[in-house]
Amino acid sequence: xxNNKNVIDKQAHTDMxxxxxxxxxxxxxxxxxxxxxxxxxxxxxxxxxxxxxxxxFWKGLTPFLGDxxxxxxxxxxxxxxxxxNDIFGIFYMxxxxxxxxxxxxxxxxxxxxxxxxxxxxxxxKGLVKTIKPAIELLAGIPSVIYGAFGVGVIVPxxxxxxxxxxxESLLAVICVLxxxxxxxxxxxxxxxxxxxxxxxxxxxxxxxxxxxxxIFQAVLPAAKSGILSATVLGIGRAIGETMAVMMIxxxxxxxxxxxxxxxxxPLTSNISMEMGYASGRxxxxxxxxxxVLFIFIMVVNITLIKIxxxxxxx
Amino acid sequence: MNDTVSKFSVNDLDLxxxxxxxxxxxxxxIKENEITAFIGPSGCGKSxxxxxxxxxxxxxxxxxxxxxxxxxxxxxxxxxxxxxxRSRVGMVxxxxxxxxxxxxxxxxxxxxxxxxxxxxxxxxxxxxxxRQAAIWDxxxxxxxxxxxxVSGGQQQRVCIARTLAVEPEVILMDEPTSALDPISTLKIExxxxxxxxxxxxxxxxxxxxxxxxxxxxxxxFLLGEMIEYGDTHQIFNxxxxxxxxDYITGRFG
Amino acid sequence: MDSRKMKDGILQGLIYFSTAFTVLxxxxxxxxxxxxxxxxxxxxxxxxxxxxxxxxxxxxxxESVDNNTKDGYISSLGITIDLDEKNKVYIxxxxxxxxxxxxxxxxxxxxxxxxxxxxxxADTTIFENIxxxxxxxxxxxxxxxxxxKVVRPGGGIIPMLVSTIYIILLSLLISAPIGILAAxxxxxxxxxxxxxxxxRFAIQNLAGIPSIIYGLFGMLVFVQMLQMQYSILAGALTLSIILLPxxxxxxxxxxKAIPxxxxxxxxxxxxxxxxxNYKVVLPNALPxxxxxxxxxxxxIVGESAALLLTAGTVAQIPTAFTGNEAAxxxxxxxxxxxxxxxxxxxxxxSIAIVLLVLIIVLNIISKTITKHxxxxxxxx
Numbered sequence: 033x034x035n036n037k038n039v040i041d042k043q044a045h046t047d048m049x050x051x052x053x054x055x056x057x058x059x060x061x062x063x064x065x066x067x068x069x070x071x072x073x074x075x076x077x078x079x080x081x082x083x084x085x086x087x088x089f090w091k092g093l094t095p096f097l098g099d100x101x102x103x104x105x106x107x108x109x110x111x112x113x114x115x116x117n118d119i120f121g122i123f124y125m126x127x128x129x130x131x132x133x134x135x136x137x138x139x140x141x142x143x144x145x146x147x148x149x150x151x152x153x154x155x156x157k158g159l160v161k162t163i164k165p166a167i168e169l170l171a172g173i174p175s176v177i178y179g180a181f182g183v184g185v186i187v188p189x190x191x192x193x194x195x196x197x198x199x200e201s202l203l204a205v206i207c208v209l210x211x212x213x214x215x216x217x218x219x220x221x222x223x224x225x226x227x228x229x230x231x232x233x234x235x236x237x238x239x240x241x242x243x244x245x246x247i248f249q250a251v252l253p254a255a256k257s258g259i260l261s262a263t264v265l266g267i268g269r270a271i272g273e274t275m276a277v278m279m280i281x282x283x284x285x286x287x288x289x290x291x292x293x294x295x296x297x298p299l300t301s302n303i304s305m306e307m308g309y310a311s312g313r314x315x316x317x318x319x320x321x322x323x324v325l326f327i328f329i330m331v332v333n334i335t336l337i338k339i340x341x342x343x344x345x346x
Numbered sequence: 347m348n349d350t351v352s353k354f355s356v357n358d359l360d361l362x363x364x365x366x367x368x369x370x371x372x373x374x375x376i377k378e379n380e381i382t383a384f385i386g387p388s389g390c391g392k393s394x395x396x397x398x399x400x401x402x403x404x405x406x407x408x409x410x411x412x413x414x415x416x417x418x419x420x421x422x423x424x425x426x427x428x429x430x431x432r433s434r435v436g437m438v439x440x441x442x443x444x445x446x447x448x449x450x451x452x453x454x455x456x457x458x459x460x461x462x463x464x465x466x467x468x469x470x471x472x473x474x475x476x477r478q479a480a481i482w483d484x485x486x487x488x489x490x491x492x493x494x495x496v497s498g499g500q501q502q503r504v505c506i507a508r509t510l511a512v513e514p515e516v517i518l519m520d521e522p523t524s525a526l527d528p529i530s531t532l533k534i535e536x537x538x539x540x541x542x543x544x545x546x547x548x549x550x551x552x553x554x555x556x557x558x559x560x561x562x563x564x565x566x567f568l569l570g571e572m573i574e575y576g577d578t579h580q581i582f583n584x585x586x587x588x589x590x591x592d593y594i595t596g597r598f599g
Numbered sequence: 600m601d602s603r604k605m606k607d608g609i610l611q612g613l614i615y616f617s618t619a620f621t622v623l624x625x626x627x628x629x630x631x632x633x634x635x636x637x638x639x640x641x642x643x644x645x646x647x648x649x650x651x652x653x654x655x656x657x658x659x660x661x662e663s664v665d666n667n668t669k670d671g672y673i674s675s676l677g678i679t680i681d682l683d684e685k686n687k688v689y690i691x692x693x694x695x696x697x698x699x700x701x702x703x704x705x706x707x708x709x710x711x712x713x714x715x716x717x718x719x720x721a722d723t724t725i726f727e728n729i730x731x732x733x734x735x736x737x738x739x740x741x742x743x744x745x746x747x748k749v750v751r752p753g754g755g756i757i758p759m760l761v762s763t764i765y766i767i768l769l770s771l772l773i774s775a776p777i778g779i780l781a782a783x784x785x786x787x788x789x790x791x792x793x794x795x796x797x798x799r800f801a802i803q804n805l806a807g808i809p810s811i812i813y814g815l816f817g818m819l820v821f822v823q824m825l826q827m828q829y830s831i832l833a834g835a836l837t838l839s840i841i842l843l844p845x846x847x848x849x850x851x852x853x854x855k856a857i858p859x860x861x862x863x864x865x866x867x868x869x870x871x872x873x874x875x876n877y878k879v880v881l882p883n884a885l886p887x888x889x890x891x892x893x894x895x896x897x898x899i900v901g902e903s904a905a906l907l908l909t910a911g912t913v914a915q916i917p918t919a920f921t922g923n924e925a926a927x928x929x930x931x932x933x934x935x936x937x938x939x940x941x942x943x944x945x946x947x948x949s950i951a952i953v954l955l956v957l958i959i960v961l962n963i964i965s966k967t968i969t970k971h972x973x974x975x976x977x978x979x
Contacts, residue, residue, distance in 0.1 A: 063871055078798055083820070177628070185631050273809070275904050300809065304904055307818060322811070407790060429871055439864060
């Protein structure tokens, strides 16, 4: 140590100091082990995602591989589901799921956005205090209760106006899904409206725009990435919803819906209705239905993550 | 040990935040049982330098260090125990930052994490530390009250007591009075002078009167460089460097 | 100018309409559930088992002190009987010293008879189309050790309530520690980089996977491959994965709210990172963690699709973690089962009311904690 002057004295002093500063290896290792345990807990999510994908895909792709395989084309384009006769076509279910989701978005998104506008921009404080818990409650209602509401209220209503003999229909599903995605749309939109800087509103009002014009031409465009992710999240909820739609969809064994009064059989209800008793190829085909559903969800998820990350970068 | 013993020896210290060089070739000897003050304008690197002395900069990502710092001749950036280093080199922060616990628990925090569990032993340490920090008389009746409930100046002295309870050899003070009123500031200054009998104190300050009032040595930093270092009296009355003179006469900063 | 006013008016009208619609929907749902379900809510519904249960019991009679059996009072058994609307003989009153409390079943295990139990046979007398007097006489004059066939009526939600609670406890036991430690890792240890990105990506994805997919996974892996069968453990394991994103992100938010100076001063005093996390970080994150747990309970209470495929729909109080004894219907899956299998909308609505009350209570609790927590932070 070149900076030491009175070498001997200093050396003794340093030796003592070095002993005192000796690393505590045992404690350091314990800390490291515990950090590793924390890391493993964090990895639980990664492992879960991988395991879910691996198992569902493995089981779901089995029927299309090997000797006695089922044609994947026939599966994906088929319009009849008859496990008893070894017929597994899910095209009409995909159509049903997509129609139901589009319908829910068409109604749910505008209603949700406008409600969010009311809460964030117009409603007096006292009223917000009653509306917000109501929306929280709407978000917290379990899907089986939405199903019961669908069975008890929506289906009989649809039945009254429907040319078909039953009320279970695409229309009933759209109605219930619209209500179910409302809280998601409202909460996210409201948050993004609130994040719009006050100066935007002041600038717009200062240019002589009315309050309504300001909302629709200055505030909402500034909040559009939040609204977009709300919509995508709504799509995810609608396409993945199971229990409520299963109870009101009608779930026919085949046929592409041609009217809103037709029954549909969404992918989700196909799985949950028959999983309890299915076995062998029938069960594998339900997993295959899950794979198709999963692919839809992955597209939605990744779109959503992209949107949020992009918004975060700004 | 005589008074020429250096507590810290700093050799060619460089520090980078990513690609930005925050400290440039610092060389310095810091003496035992003295108060050393670091002065200089904001962003000059004095606080950064202070934090290298007990490796608090380790917590910041992307920090790279070059050169050496010796504490009693041991390179603190070699393979040493950072925990022991921080127990020996305590720190008082700019804002009083007691934990949201009682005054007693704040002061007992350090002894407890270092393994002291006995109630009477802890009581003793807490009282001694609070006395050393010159706040015992003010808080002895509210030891069980939240440390957040007392005034800012008292909070800072509780924090000093908390640091003393670990029995460090060096106390780093990072602008300890910048958030306090003048009376509290004076109390902390008196305390620092009192404490230097037993401890080596290094204080970063914006307040030049403070540096001249309490410190034995002063170092002036500018843009990551140590411009001048010497006896406080000399720095304030007879600075060698023009930049030091400009700064202490208030021409910039 | 006029067209602008008209446009503004139309848009404003739409805004009011949308808000009214949203609120109205909630009112209609609640109204419907209350209208259909409220008549079914009573003490029996909340306290009884779901299925009625028939048991043969033996009762040792006491000395008869009163032979008057007119009002259905049987002094040797210390009970009073009556006929219900279906002309079944049921017990309306049991005296405190009554021997029926000491009754045993045929395996000689204690099976105390309770108020409300229906007696269908006493020794050899079958209680069908019988008057109270006849039944009371048969009971009063029966053998010294009397054999009774007793039906304990069902129609209550106790098994589903208990199963729901079991599943809540089990899932939280698994996922709360993992989720909290994961959040600590992400917020306190992890350095920005590839690994952190992967973990965050996984968590975001988990949050978006619908419960039916979790159900498929749980059914395949836990129910079938690990041979747990429909069971509370299979259900709880599946749910614990579902809960992870909620617990992690809520806990992380709480951790982020803790001032960095707390950590610095702890480390500056020579505490290790673990000591700092344990003594300073965790205690300060406690309210947030509590909110995470309450949100999770809400999620479990409302969950159905995943449980349908992993825990089954048997209304029983589980007595094991796996296997036949562990199959369990929760409130939600039973609600679904009622509509699907028996079209019983009223019974389903009664369960729905119980669910809604639970959800509302949980909402209020988490709100209160958050408010309290925020108020406390504001003081600092």
